[in-house]
Amino acid sequence: MTDTTPLPGGTLTPAEGLTLTRMGYGAMQLAGPQVFGPPKDPDEAVAVLREAVDRGITHIDTSDFYGPTVVNELIRKALSPYPADLRIVTKVGARRGPDAGWLPALDPESLRAAVHDNLRNLGVDVLDVVNLRVGTDHTAGEQPLAEQFGVLAELRKEGLIRHLGVSAVGDAQLTEAQAVAPVVTVQNLYNLANREDDALVERCAAENIAFAPFFPLGGFTPLQSRTLTDVAARLGASPQQVALAWLLQRSPSIVLIPGTSARAHLRENIAAADLKLPPEIIAELDTIGTAKPPAQGA
Numbered sequence: 001m002t003d004t005t006p007l008p009g010g011t012l013t014p015a016e017g018l019t020l021t022r023m024g025y026g027a028m029q030l031a032g033p034q035v036f037g038p039p040k041d042p043d044e045a046v047a048v049l050r051e052a053v054d055r056g057i058t059h060i061d062t063s064d065f066y067g068p069t070v071v072n073e074l075i076r077k078a079l080s081p082y083p084a085d086l087r088i089v090t091k092v093g094a095r096r097g098p099d100a101g102w103l104p105a106l107d108p109e110s111l112r113a114a115v116h117d118n119l120r121n122l123g124v125d126v127l128d129v130v131n132l133r134v135g136t137d138h139t140a141g142e143q144p145l146a147e148q149f150g151v152l153a154e155l156r157k158e159g160l161i162r163h164l165g166v167s168a169v170g171d172a173q174l175t176e177a178q179a180v181a182p183v184v185t186v187q188n189l190y191n192l193a194n195r196e197d198d199a200l201v202e203r204c205a206a207e208n209i210a211f212a213p214f215f216p217l218g219g220f221t222p223l224q225s226r227t228l229t230d231v232a233a234r235l236g237a238s239p240q241q242v243a244l245a246w247l248l249q250r251s252p253s254i255v256l257i258p259g260t261s262a263r264a265h266l267r268e269n270i271a272a273a274d275l276k277l278p279p280e281i282i283a284e285l286d287t288i289g290t291a292k293p294p295a296q297g298a
Helices: 043-052 070-079 108-122 146-157 172-180 198-205 226-235 240-251 265-273 279-285
Strands: 010-015 018-021 059-060 086-091 095-098 102-104 127-133 161-167 181-191 210-214
Touching: 010 181, 018 086, 043 070, 043 265, 070 108, 086 108, 086 161, 108 127, 108 146, 127 146, 127 181, 127 198, 146 161, 161 172, 172 181, 172 198, 181 198, 198 210, 226 240, 226 279, 240 265, 240 279
Parallel strands: 059 086, 086 127, 127 161, 161 181, 181 210
Antiparallel strands: 010 018, 095 102
């Protein structure tokens, strides 16, 4: 029997063999407070993952440093054996300290170990996509990354990774990475209120690279805007749905990975894929500020 489940937001195919639903799911919030330790309700966490897939999502974003290991182990418990069309995007380049801090882990040994940790905890023989995380949540890295990206490219040649991406990078770093191996995804901070990467979003669209905004709803500091609230009220939608719909209409290269640990919130996020914003609403939302928030977390 053919599966006729609608694909939320349609799909994007940034590379041969890689197709992502534009409305994906970010698994970070399945861990405990500060993305550290086990979830308060493990059964609900498993249920959220299963419902995301049941509702047509084929794009899940994760990392073994969420928890650490907790989130990947939940994904394996909930979804393994994995559906043939499911694509799990993970990232390496950081580790967690005993105080839940986020520490860089970009040396070759750490990168190789992180790839093998992801393989083991997800229970797969090959990773669909691995992003190299270079900067922090609010600051793109500026250091050269060819050596680190080269480590991942070697693991790709070994058959442990299918596709490569970068996270928290600037334009020059994307160019540097592309000189080493094909880049299929960029994952940077970007949302309705924080649009410093406008030019990079346009570049990704021109080069058929998936751009996945992390913190699409503001992250640890949720989006707050009177304009957004007013628009949402007029449309009969939530501010979060409007913010997600704006991103989907902002560029055909954008894929979304909003996170939640509750099924009701998941359904609300998915429904945003059906919300069409007319040009006058887009123009109104475009007036929302682009000021960079203070650094926090990682």
